[in-house]
Amino acid sequence: MTNSLSVEDYRLTGRPRTLGALYSRNARAVIARGLRATKSSNWMVMVSGFFEPVLYLLSMGVGLGALVGTVTGPGGSEISYAAYIAPALLAVSAMNGAVYDSTWNVFFKMNFAKLYQGMLSTSLGPLDVAIGEIFLALLRGALYATGFTAVMGVMGLITTPWALLMIPASVLIAFGFAAFGMAITSFMKTFQQMEWVNFVMLPMFLFSATFYPLSVYPQPIQWFIQALPLWHGVELLRQISAGVFTAATGVHVLYYAAMIGIGVVLTTGRLRALFLK
Amino acid sequence: MPPNLTAEPVIAARALTKHYGEFAAVDGISFEVPAGEAFGLLGPNGAGKSTTMKMIGGVSQRTSGELSIMGLDPERHGPEVRAHLGVVPQQDNLDEELRVRDNLLVYGRYFGLPMSYLKPKVDELLEFAQLTEKAGAKVDSLSGGMKRRLTIARSLINEPKILLLDEPTTGLDPQARHILWDRLFRLKESGVTLILTTHYMDEAEQLCDRLVVVDKGRIMAEGSPATLIREHSTREVLELRFGSERNTTVAADLEGIGERLETLPDRVLIYAADGEAALEQVTARGLHPITSLVRRSSLEDVFLRLTGRSLVD
Numbered sequence: 001m002t003n004s005l006s007v008e009d010y011r012l013t014g015r016p017r018t019l020g021a022l023y024s025r026n027a028r029a030v031i032a033r034g035l036r037a038t039k040s041s042n043w044m045v046m047v048s049g050f051f052e053p054v055l056y057l058l059s060m061g062v063g064l065g066a067l068v069g070t071v072t073g074p075g076g077s078e079i080s081y082a083a084y085i086a087p088a089l090l091a092v093s094a095m096n097g098a099v100y101d102s103t104w105n106v107f108f109k110m111n112f113a114k115l116y117q118g119m120l121s122t123s124l125g126p127l128d129v130a131i132g133e134i135f136l137a138l139l140r141g142a143l144y145a146t147g148f149t150a151v152m153g154v155m156g157l158i159t160t161p162w163a164l165l166m167i168p169a170s171v172l173i174a175f176g177f178a179a180f181g182m183a184i185t186s187f188m189k190t191f192q193q194m195e196w197v198n199f200v201m202l203p204m205f206l207f208s209a210t211f212y213p214l215s216v217y218p219q220p221i222q223w224f225i226q227a228l229p230l231w232h233g234v235e236l237l238r239q240i241s242a243g244v245f246t247a248a249t250g251v252h253v254l255y256y257a258a259m260i261g262i263g264v265v266l267t268t269g270r271l272r273a274l275f276l277k
Numbered sequence: 278m279p280p281n282l283t284a285e286p287v288i289a290a291r292a293l294t295k296h297y298g299e300f301a302a303v304d305g306i307s308f309e310v311p312a313g314e315a316f317g318l319l320g321p322n323g324a325g326k327s328t329t330m331k332m333i334g335g336v337s338q339r340t341s342g343e344l345s346i347m348g349l350d351p352e353r354h355g356p357e358v359r360a361h362l363g364v365v366p367q368q369d370n371l372d373e374e375l376r377v378r379d380n381l382l383v384y385g386r387y388f389g390l391p392m393s394y395l396k397p398k399v400d401e402l403l404e405f406a407q408l409t410e411k412a413g414a415k416v417d418s419l420s421g422g423m424k425r426r427l428t429i430a431r432s433l434i435n436e437p438k439i440l441l442l443d444e445p446t447t448g449l450d451p452q453a454r455h456i457l458w459d460r461l462f463r464l465k466e467s468g469v470t471l472i473l474t475t476h477y478m479d480e481a482e483q484l485c486d487r488l489v490v491v492d493k494g495r496i497m498a499e500g501s502p503a504t505l506i507r508e509h510s511t512r513e514v515l516e517l518r519f520g521s522e523r524n525t526t527v528a529a530d531l532e533g534i535g536e537r538l539e540t541l542p543d544r545v546l547i548y549a550a551d552g553e554a555a556l557e558q559v560t561a562r563g564l565h566p567i568t569s570l571v572r573r574s575s576l577e578d579v580f581l582r583l584t585g586r587s588l589v590d
Contacts, residue, residue, distance in 0.1 A: 007394065007436040011360050021335065024356035029386040036383060037374035114370035120336055121364035122387035122435075123356040275336060 022272060023127035030119065030132025031139075046140065049100075050147050053093040057151070060211065061085050072213075075244035083157040087237035088210040090148050090166060091173055094141050095230055096201070098174035101137035102181030103197050107188055116275070126271035130264075134178045141174030142167065152241075162243035169240055173233040176256040179263025180229075186270035204230045229259060285348070287312045287439055287470050288333065293342035295328050295494075302328040304494035305342070312438070315471040317481045317488030319576060321586070325494040326474035327367060330443050333472065334364055347438065360388060363432030363440040363469075367447065369424045371416045377427060378403065378412040385434040398434060405460065406430035422453030429460065440464060442473040446480060458483055478576035490576075490583055497583040502576055509582045510574035511536050513552035517545045517559065517566040527564060534558045539581060548578070 038046065061082030073079035109115040119129050145167045152158050181197075188194055208230040214222050225231050236252035239245060286309035295303040303325040310316045318326040331337035332344060335351030335358050344351060351358040372380050381402055385395040403409045406426040411419065419427065425445070432440060445461070446454040461484055465471055475481050481488055482502045490497045490505070498505055515535065519527045521543060528540045535549030549555040552571030559566070580586075 007390065011388075011435070021353060021355040024389070026387065026389050029383070029389065032386055033372070033375070033383045036379055037372070040374065040376065040379075113373060114366075114368070115372060117366065118370040118372065118384070119387055121334060121359065121362070121366070121432075122384065123360045123389060124387045125356050 022125040022268065024123045024125050025128070026124055027128045027131035027135065029124065030129055031135050034132065034136040046143075049093070049097055049140070050144050052096070053089040053144075053148055054151055056089050057082065057086055057155075061089075061157075062155075074239045074242045077242070079242070080157070082155065083159075083241070084238070085211055086148075086152050086157050087166060087241040088208075088234040090145060090152075090170055091230065091233035091237045092205050092210060093144055093148065094170040094173040095177050095205075095233060097141050097144055098137050098177035099181045099197065099201060101140065102134065102178040103185045103188075104194065106133060106182055106185050107194055110185075110274075120275055126275045127268055130182060130267050130271055134175070134182065137178040138171050138174050141178075142171050145170035158241070160241075160243035163241050165240045166237050169236055172253065172256050172260075173236070176229060176233075176259035176263065179260045179267060181263075183263050183266035183270060186267065186274055204228055208234050210234055229255065232256065285312075286310055287347050288316075288472065289343075289345045290329075291343040293329070293332065293344055294340045295325070295332060295337065296340040301494050303332070303339075306489075306491070306494070306496050307342075308489055308496065308499070310470060310472065312470055313465075313468050315465050315473065315484050315486045317485035318472070318474040318491050319476070319478065319481045319485075319488050319580070320474075320491035321476055321580075324491040326491055327443055329491075330441050330472070330474060333439075334362060334441060335359060360435060361438045363435065363437030365428050365432045365440070365442045365445055367443040369428045371424060371427060371431070373416050375416070376412075377408060377414050377416060377419070380416060380427060381431055381434055384431045388435045390435065395434070402430040402433055405433070407456070420453075422449050422456065425449060425453070425457060426460065429457070433464070437469065439470045439472060442471065444474055444476070446475075446477065454480075478580070481576055488576075490580055492580075492584045492586075498579065505576060505579045506574045510578040511548040512550050512574060513548075513555075514572055514574050514578060515547040515549060515552040515555045515559075516568075516570040516572065517547065518543065518568045519545070519564075519566050530562060530564060531559065534562075537582075546578070546581075548574070 061080075065081035068081040070078045071081055071084045073084055116129055120126065149158070149163065149166055152163070184197070208225060208228060210230075214225060214231070217225065232252040232255045236249065239249050239252075288308075288310040290309070291307045292305050293303055293307065294301060294305050306325075306329065308316075318329060320326055328337060332339050333346060333351060335346075335355035338352055346358045347361055349358050372383065375383055378399060381399045382395055385398065400409075403412055406429065408423060408427060408430065411423065416424070416427070429442075429445070442461070446457055449457065458480070461471065465484070471484065473481075473484060485502060487499070487501050488505070489499045498509060500508065518524070524543070524545050525540055528538060528545055531538055531545060531547065535547040535555045537548040539546040539548070547555050547559075556569055556571065559569075
C-alpha cells in the first residue's frame with residue numbers, strides 16, 4: 001500500500017484535551033455526510049417539510065382569514081389574520097423540523113441504521129456527532145425559515161425590514177428544540193416511547209396561542225401555556241414580524257438560550273453514558 | 278512477516294474486567310499483542326470477546342484493570358487511539374444512504390483525512406475489495422460477501438496499525454469466507470496487527486499466529502493453534518455415531534480405548550494418537566457404530582477439553 005501522501009501526515013496524534021474522549025473537532029465530517037446523504041435520498045422529506053407551513057398559511061390564513069378579517073397584532077395595530085398566524089406557523093415549522101431531526105431521525109440512526117456506531121469507530125467522538133447532527137437540523141431549519149419568509153413577502157405579509165430577523169430567530173427556536181429533543185431521544189428505547197413525542201407536540205402546536213391570542217384562556221391555563229417552549233417561539237416571531245420589541249422579547253430569547261444550554265449539557269452527558277458504557 | 282517479539286506490545290491488557298451490574302462480562306483477562314501479530318480471541322457467544330474488542334476501541338469503559346493501545350489509554354484518548362484502529366464490527370453497519378464509493382470517502386473524512394489523500398486511497402481499496410465495478414452502486418444492492426468486503430475496505434481507509442475484526446466471516450458462504458481470508462492474509466503480510474474474535478476454529482487455525490481461548494470472561498488457555506492442540510488434545514480424534522438413543526449407553530463399553538472419551542448428544546469422541554487403531558479396538562469389542570470418522574484434533578477439541586462444552590451450541 002504505497003501512496004505519495006502518507007496517512008501519517010494527517011493522523012490525529014495523542015495529546016490530552018478537555019473532552020478528549022468525546023470530541024475530536026471534526027463535526028464538519030458529520031455535516032458533510034449529512035449533506036451527501038440528503039443529496040442522494042432525503043430530498044423529498046425536505047421538500048414536504050417546506051410546504052407544510054405554506055399550506056397551513058394558505059388554508060387558515062387566507063381561507064379562514066376571509067371570515068376573521070383583521071385582528072389586533074403586537075403593539076396594538078390592526079393586521080390581517082394571515083399576518084397574525086404566519087409567524088406562529090414559522091415557529092411551529094422550526095419546532096417540527098428540529099424535533100423530527102433530533103428525535104425520530106436520531107432514534108433511527110442510533111438504533112437501526114447503526115450509523116453512529118460506525119462513526120464512533122473512527123476518530124470522531126460522540127460530541128462531534130451531536131454537534132454535526134444539531135447543525136444539520138439547524139441548517140434545514142434556516143432554509144425552511146428563509147423560504148417561508150419569502151412566501152410571506154410575496155403574499156404581502158411583511159411590513160417591516162425587522163421581519164428578516166425571523167430567520168435567525170427561527171434558527172434559535174430550532175436549536176432549542178433540537179438540543180432538547182436529542183437529550184430526550186437518548187432516553188428512548190422503543191418506538192412506543194417515541195410516540196410520546198407526537199403526543200406532546202400536537203397539542204402544543206394547536207394551543208400555544210398559534211391561531212388566537214393567549215387572552216382567550218383563563219389565567220391558570222395562560223400560565224401553563226406560557227411555561228411551554230412553543231408559546232415563547234410564537235410570541236418571539238410575532239413580535240419580530242411587526243418590529244415590536246419589549247422586555248418580553250428578551251425573556252423569549254433567554255428561554256431558548258436556557259433550553260439550548262440544558263439540552264447540550266444533557267445530551268453530552270447522555271452520549272457519554274450511551275456510547276462509552 | 279513474523280512478529281517482532283522484542284518490540285513494545287501494541288496492545289497490553291492487564292487484569293481487565295468489565296461488569297454489567299452483577300454480571301462480569303470480562304473477568305480479569307491479561308494479554309499482550311506484539312506489532313504485526315494475528316491474535317485471536319476464540320470462544321462461544323457471550324464469552325466476553327466483543328466486550329473486550331469494544332474496550333480496545335475505546336467505546337466501552339472498563340470496570341477495572343489496565344489497557345494500553347500503542348501506549349495510550351483508549352478511555353482517555355478515544356479519538357487518538359481510534360485514529361490507529363480499523364474496526365470491522367460483527368454486523369455490517371455500512372451507511373445505506375450513501376453509495377459504495379461514498380461510504381469509503383465519507384468514512385475517511387471522519388478521520389479528518391483530506392480528499393487529496395482519500396481519492397487515490399478509495400480507488401485502491403475498491404480494487405483490494407474487488408468492488409471497483411460496484412463503486413457507484415447502492416449498498417443494499419450488494420451481496421453479503423460484498424458488504425463484508427466493503428466493511429473491511431472501509432476499516433482500512435486510515436491505514437490502521439491494528440485491525441479489529443469481530444466475527445469477520447459469520448454468516449458468509451464458504452466461497453466468500455475464503456476470499457475474505459485471503460484478503461486478511463495479505464493484510465497480515467503487509468504488517469497490520471490483526472485482532473480477531475471468532476467461534477470458528479478453522480478460521481482461528483487459518484489466520485491466527487496466537488490465540489487465547491476465552492470462556493465466561495476468563496482466559497482458559499493461550500498459545501499458537503498448533504501448541505494448544507498439542508497441549509490439550511491428542512493427535513487424532515475418532516468420531517463415532519451410534520444413533521442419538523445409544524450414544525450414552527455405549528460410552529460405558531468404550532472405556533479404556535484411547536486416552537480420553539467425550540460423549541456428546543449426537544456422537545462419541547475418542548481421543549487417541551492413532552484413530553484407526555482405536556477404531557479397530559472398538560470393532561474388536563463387538564460395537565458397530567452407524568458412522569465412524571478419524572480426523573486430526575482441532576481447536577474445537579481444545580475448547581471442549583477446557584470447558585466441557587462445544588463452541589457452537
